[in-house]
Amino acid sequence: MSKRTIITAGVVLTMDAAYSVCKNGYIVIENGRISAVGEGEAPRAQEGDEQVNLRGALVMPGLINCHAHSPMTITRGMCEGVSLFTMDGFLNTLRRYESFEDAAMASASTGVSCAEMIRTGTTCFADQYFYADKIFTEVDNAGLRAVIAYGIVELGDEKRRLQELANADSFLRLCAEHGRIKGWVGPHAFFVDNSLDLIREEIAMAKKYQAGFHIHFATSNEENDYCAEHFGCSAIEKMEDLGILEVPILAAHSITVSDPDIKRMARYPFYPVLAPSAAMRSGFPAAPVKAMREADVTVVLGTDNVCNCNTYDMLAEMGTAGKLIIHREQDVKAIKARELVSMATRQGAAALGMEAEIGSLEKGKKADLIALDLSDIGWAPFCGQDYYTQLAYSVSGYSVSHSMVDGNWLMKDKKLLTVDYENYVRRMEEDTRELLRRMGS
Ligand SMILES: [Zn+2]
Numbered sequence: 001m002s003k004r005t006i007i008t009a010g011v012v013l014t015m016d017a018a019y020s021v022c023k024n025g026y027i028v029i030e031n032g033r034i035s036a037v038g039e040g041e042a043p044r045a046q047e048g049d050e051q052v053n054l055r056g057a058l059v060m061p062g063l064i065n066c067h068a069h070s071p072m073t074i075t076r077g078m079c080e081g082v083s084l085f086t087m088d089g090f091l092n093t094l095r096r097y098e099s100f101e102d103a104a105m106a107s108a109s110t111g112v113s114c115a116e117m118i119r120t121g122t123t124c125f126a127d128q129y130f131y132a133d134k135i136f137t138e139v140d141n142a143g144l145r146a147v148i149a150y151g152i153v154e155l156g157d158e159k160r161r162l163q164e165l166a167n168a169d170s171f172l173r174l175c176a177e178h179g180r181i182k183g184w185v186g187p188h189a190f191f192v193d194n195s196l197d198l199i200r201e202e203i204a205m206a207k208k209y210q211a212g213f214h215i216h217f218a219t220s221n222e223e224n225d226y227c228a229e230h231f232g233c234s235a236i237e238k239m240e241d242l243g244i245l246e247v248p249i250l251a252a253h254s255i256t257v258s259d260p261d262i263k264r265m266a267r268y269p270f271y272p273v274l275a276p277s278a279a280m281r282s283g284f285p286a287a288p289v290k291a292m293r294e295a296d297v298t299v300v301l302g303t304d305n306v307c308n309c310n311t312y313d314m315l316a317e318m319g320t321a322g323k324l325i326i327h328r329e330q331d332v333k334a335i336k337a338r339e340l341v342s343m344a345t346r347q348g349a350a351a352l353g354m355e356a357e358i359g360s361l362e363k364g365k366k367a368d369l370i371a372l373d374l375s376d377i378g379w380a381p382f383c384g385q386d387y388y389t390q391l392a393y394s395v396s397g398y399s400v401s402h403s404m405v406d407g408n409w410l411m412k413d414k415k416l417l418t419v420d421y422e423n424y425v426r427r428m429e430e431d432t433r434e435l436l437r438r439m440g441s
Contacts, residue, residue, distance in 0.1 A: 005029040005050040005367075005407065008042050010374055013060040013387055015345045015360040019338055021387065027059065029367040032407035037361050057371040057401060058387060060341075061360050062123025062145075063314040064348030067214075067252040067273040067302025069129040070113035070138075071106035074432055079307040085219040085253070085282035094307065098130070100438040105431040106131035107138060111424035113312060114142035118410045118419065120313040120397025123368045126250055126302070126352060128186035128214040132171050139181055143410050143418045145368060147352050148175070149186025149214035149250075154198050161198055165205070172209040180406060182352070184211045190223065190239065203243055212248030212269075212353065218256045219284065236261045245270060248353055252302065253279060254287045262288070266295045271351035274343070276320040277311075278304035286324040290334050300351045301343040313397035314344050322392055338388035371402035373414075 005028070012025030014037060026042035028035045036043060045051050075097050083089040106129075117125060124145035127135055132150040139146045150168040154161045168185060175183030185206045187194045194202070206213060217223070223235035231238050236257070239245055245268040254272035257265075265272070272287055279286060289299050303309045303317055318340040325335045349359025358368045372391075374382070376399045379390055403411040410418050 002030055003048045003050070004035070004046070005052060006042050006045055007052045007054055007059060007371075009054045009059040009371065010056055011058040011387060012037060012039075012361060013058060013341075014362065015061050015342065016362050024055075025059070027361060027367075027369070029404075029407045032367055034361060034363055034365050034367050036363060052402075054371045054402065056375055057373055059361070059369055059371045060391075061345045061358065062368040062370050062403065062405065063121045063344045063397075064300075064352070064359065065117065065122045065125040065302050065312065065314055065344075066250055066271070066300040066348050066351055067275050067304050068113070068125050068127050068312065069305045070110045070125070070127050070135055071129055071131055072109070072305040072307060073113045073116075074101070074105055074109040074428055074435065076306045076310060083282040083284070084305070084308050085279070085284050087222055089282070094305075097435065097439070100435055103131050103134055105435065106134035108424050108427035108431055110135050110138040111142070111419060112421070112428050113306075114138055114144055115416055115419040115421040115424060116312045117144065118142065118403050118416060119400065119414070120311075120315065121370045121372070121400040121403065122312060122314050122397075123370065123403060123405045123410075124348070124352070124354075124358060126184075126214055128184075128188070128250075128252075132183070133174075136171070136174070136181055140178070141418065143180075143405050143408055145180045145358070145405055147182045147184050147212075147214070149184040151186040151188060152194065152198065152202065153188060154194055156195070161195075165198075165201055168202075169205060172205065172211060176209060182211070183209065184214050186214045188216060190215065190217075190235065190244070196242065199242055199244065203247060206247040212250065213244065214250045215252065217251035217254050217272075218261075219253045219282075221256045224256060234258065234261060236264050240264060240268075248351070250300075250351060252304065253284075254292075255279065255284055257288065259291065262292055262295045262297060265292070265297045270297065272297065272299050273302045273351075274299055274321055274325075275302045275304035275309065276317060276324045278308040280320070280324065281308045281310075286321075286328045288328075289321075289325045290329050290331075293335075298347050298350060299343060300348045301340075315391060315395060315397045315399075318344055318392040336388070337386060337392040340392045341388050366405075367407040368405050370400050370404070372399045373401040
């Protein structure tokens with residue numbers, strides 16, 4: 001028998017379809033997968049097994065952040081007072097910073113982001129940015145799981161278009177052979193950075209590698225206005241016409257959408273990503289999550305960049321999402337706490353095409369899990385309170401004590417095991433100073 005890890009836990013929140021909760025539960029892990037999960041006495045340990053006592057903890061699936069730009073930590077706090085949800089705000093701040101950055105700067109900032117994600121309970125994230133190969137290396141070293149979308153920007157330059165397509169193709173081929181990291185295609189936003197010809201080539205590439213698209217969509221009405229003027233239809237109608245909707249899509253924000261748009265989404269593997277803090281801090285409302293969910297559109301959760309959100313803490317985002325959705329609808333029943341947790345676990349997994357592998361703690365699934373220390377300040381009292389409510393609204397990701405991906409520990413007792421955080425921070429600060437120097441600040 002291969003070496004096993006046997007975890008005994010105060011509570012196991014499985015996030016299976018029935019939302020099963022195992023008090024005094026256990027999880028057995030073999031070869032990176034869950035071989036048993038249940039309540040009561042754990043299977044007896046054999047020689048060589050690792051036994052982990054988490055009786056004082058809640059164990060649950062690792063959190064899935066469906067929209068991030070991990071190298072952008074280098075500019076955290078440097079876009080204050082600017083809305084990044086408008087082209088004007090975006091082009092005059094972030095794009096300007098990015099024009100002075102180089103590929104080498106992406107490494108340390110991504111390392112810092114990985115550390116922060118592990119520390120706050122994220123085990124899998126979807127990234128969309130330039131420097132995909134740098135992100136790949138840091139994610140691989142950190143032991144996290146990720147779907148990295150190769151960000152293609154064309155800006156009308158034919159030579160650059162061909163080079164970017166070739167680079168994206170190489171990147172997707174590299175990821176096809178990796179177990180934990182998947183490659184997707186990431187046009188920043190349609191009708192802005194990408195010509196129609198390029199979009200068609202990106203669709204063909206996604207189909208070739210059975211990948212999806214990770215995009216920004218409907219942050220403001222600018223895409224709809226553009227499509228109405230140039231094509232006489234809405235942005236999502238034009239996307240349908242081009243065949244984009246035939247591949248899975250993570251569509252960050254999806255705020256300015258109409259009821260017919262939502263009906264159209266429901267016919268395709270279209271996953272709106274709610275990034276509530278980034279939306280609110282950019283001065284925009286929430287997506288119509290209630291209407292989307294009623295139309296059977298699966299809405300998932302992400303942090304977006306840490307210039308507008310400022311944190312990768314997905315538990316904080318869950319709470320913010322719940323409050324924003326309820327406030328938008330003026331209806332306290334608009335979303336339940338357990339549905340918020342589902343958005344960041346099993347539904348996130350579905351959006352990434354990984355529902356058979358991750359997103360819940362069930363026999364046969366990969367062992368991607370986290371533990372939260374129930375003795376931390378903020379949980380009490382324990383008199384039948386709903387764990388989902390406590391997760392979404394009472395505690396933060398800094399209650400996470402343990403993290404495991406593919407059966408490998410990334411953090412134990414709040415100590416990071418795969419990432420040298422201090423070293424990454426030192427290097428990122430040097431990069432930030434160099435960026436500011438180049439900009440003449
Ligand atoms: Zn974004």
